[in-house]
Amino acid sequence: MNLLRHFLPLDLRYRLRSCREISFEYSRDSHTVLHRYTKGSFSAKKFDPVIYCFDDLGLENETQHYGNSCSVMAEILLSCYDYYHSFGMLTHLTTNLNSTEIEKQYGLRVRSRLREMFNLIAFPADAVDKRK
Numbered sequence: 001m002n003l004l005r006h007f008l009p010l011d012l013r014y015r016l017r018s019c020r021e022i023s024f025e026y027s028r029d030s031h032t033v034l035h036r037y038t039k040g041s042f043s044a045k046k047f048d049p050v051i052y053c054f055d056d057l058g059l060e061n062e063t064q065h066y067g068n069s070c071s072v073m074a075e076i077l078l079s080c081y082d083y084y085h086s087f088g089m090l091t092h093l094t095t096n097l098n099s100t101e102i103e104k105q106y107g108l109r110v111r112s113r114l115r116e117m118f119n120l121i122a123f124p125a126d127a128v129d130k131r132k
Contacts, residue, residue, distance in 0.1 A: 001053050001094055014051035014092055019073050023060035026072045033072065038079035042087075049083060053092035058105060074106045081113040093118060 005013050017037070026033045041050040060073055083089035093114070095102070103111040 001055065001092060005053070011048075012051065012090075014053045014090070016053045016055055018055045019057050019060040022054070022076070023072050026070060034070075034075050034079070037076045038083060041089075047087075049087050049089035051090045051092070052080075053094070055094050057093055057095035058097040058101065071106065074110050077106070077110055078113060081117055084117055091117065 002016055005016065008014075022033060022037065025036075037052060041052065042048065043050060054073065054076070057073060077091075077093075080089060080091045084091065097105065099111060099115075102114065
């Protein structure tokens with residue numbers, strides 16, 4: 001996904017963000033992080049949604065900020081779903097989880113929304129790792 005974004009036109013290039021880093025941001029900045037990646041992610045000039053690619057969904061932990069517990073990525077993805085329907089906001093995602101594991105970690109609602117929002121590109125288990 002890091003390489004692919006360089007082949008896209010400028011208006012379709014996405015910002016790559018690690019789910020773990022977003023989780024750490026929530027620990028530090030609380031709900032402003034949820035706003036940053038959802039409602040606050042529109043360009044100021046044309047009100048076009050910013051496109052994000054969330055990397056390694058499932059590696060982040062459920063996070064707390066002063067005792068407030070939150071499944072940060074579940075909340076972000078549910079909001080992205082709403083903005084996908086309202087404004088055509090595109091979102092990309094990478095994960096090593098299968099659909100059953102996604103449902104177990106994030107719930108049936110998130111799994112259902114992801115099924116509607118995304119086109120799945122799956123690699124076989126014996127595929128060569130291209131990150132080397």
